[in-house]
Amino acid sequence: MRIQAIMTKRDNLSVVSSDDCLQLALDKMKQAGIKSIPVVNKNKFIGIIFKDKILEACLDSNDCAKEFSERKVETLIDEIPVMPESSNFESVVNTLREKDAMFLAITDSKNNFVGIVTHKSIFDEFTDILGLYNGTKLTVFLYDMPGQLAKISQVCAKHNANIHNLVASNPKSKLDIKEVIVRVDNSKAEEIKSDLERAGYRVDIG
Numbered sequence: 444m445r446i447q448a449i450m451t452k453r454d455n456l457s458v459v460s461s462d463d464c465l466q467l468a469l470d471k472m473k474q475a476g477i478k479s480i481p482v483v484n485k486n487k488f489i490g491i492i493f494k495d496k497i498l499e500a501c502l503d504s505n506d507c508a509k510e511f512s513e514r515k516v517e518t519l520i521d522e523i524p525v526m527p528e529s530s531n532f533e534s535v536v537n538t539l540r541e542k543d544a545m546f547l548a549i550t551d552s553k554n555n556f557v558g559i560v561t562h563k564s565i566f567d568e569f570t571d572i573l574g575l576y577n578g579t580k581l582t583v584f585l586y587d588m589p590g591q592l593a594k595i596s597q598v599c600a601k602h603n604a605n606i607h608n609l610v611a612s613n614p615k616s617k618l619d620i621k622e623v624i625v626r627v628d629n630s631k632a633e634e635i636k637s638d639l640e641r642a643g644y645r646v647d648i649g
Contacts, residue, residue: 445528445530445531445532446530446560449564449567450528450549450557450560451559451560452557452558453483453556453557455558456481456558457471457474457477458481458483459471459480459483460483460484461484461489461515461516461517462515462517464511464512464514465511465512466511468516472494478494479493479545481556482516482517482520483556486555486556487556488556489520490521490522490523491521491523491545492520492521496521523545523546525547525549525550526538526560527551528552528558529552530549535560535565536565539560545561545562546561546562547559547560572608573608573610573624574608574626577607578607578608579626579648579649580624580648580649581625581635581636581639581646581648582622582648583595583622583625583639583644584620584621584622584623584644584646584647585620586620587620592609592611594642595639595644598635599625599627599635602635602638603631605627606625607626607627608624608625608626609625609626610623611624612624632648
């Protein structure tokens with residue numbers, strides 16, 4: 444998956460330039476209902492500025508109004524990770540996790556700023572991947588051996604059931620056991636659960 448699918452495009456973002464005053468940055472954040480805003484000079488991403496930092500600067504000043512109207516955004520810019528739009532979904536998730544960033548800036552092949560990827564967009568995508576709103580969830584506990592997923596698929600096929608989503612995870616256990624979460628048609632879930640249990644699997648439903 445390419446990140447364009449989960450990216451908020453620049454056309455849909457509020458931005459400021461490094462030469463703008465702090466008051467303008469605050470006004471744009473208030474209007475958009477956000478706590479930080481990208482700093483972009485023409486098409487180049489410079490960084491971000493946080494609402495909290497602007498307010499802290501005011502508290503440290505003897506004249507807030509003057510501070511807001513005269514001080515430039517460039518004095519309070521923070522950096523965030525920047526990734527090319529050719530990056531894949533996995534690398535974006537890993538960078539967000541490792542850098543503990545609020546969002547990532549995305550650039551094109553000419554290093555022009557084209558948008559951002561936020562935590563919310565990542566969570567929304569995982570919601571789709573996990574199929575949280577599709578079918579009934581069956582959690583199958585099984586030993587990590589070749590052919591296990593094929594057996595589960597065969598049971599589902601026997602009941603002419605659609606597999607909406609399938610995710611395998613490694614629970615924190617000393618035993619070599621995996622959890623496989625399968626989402627199947629609501630009307631076939633109980634029958635599939637019974638057949639899997641007869642085949643020797645432990646299965647939780649819902």
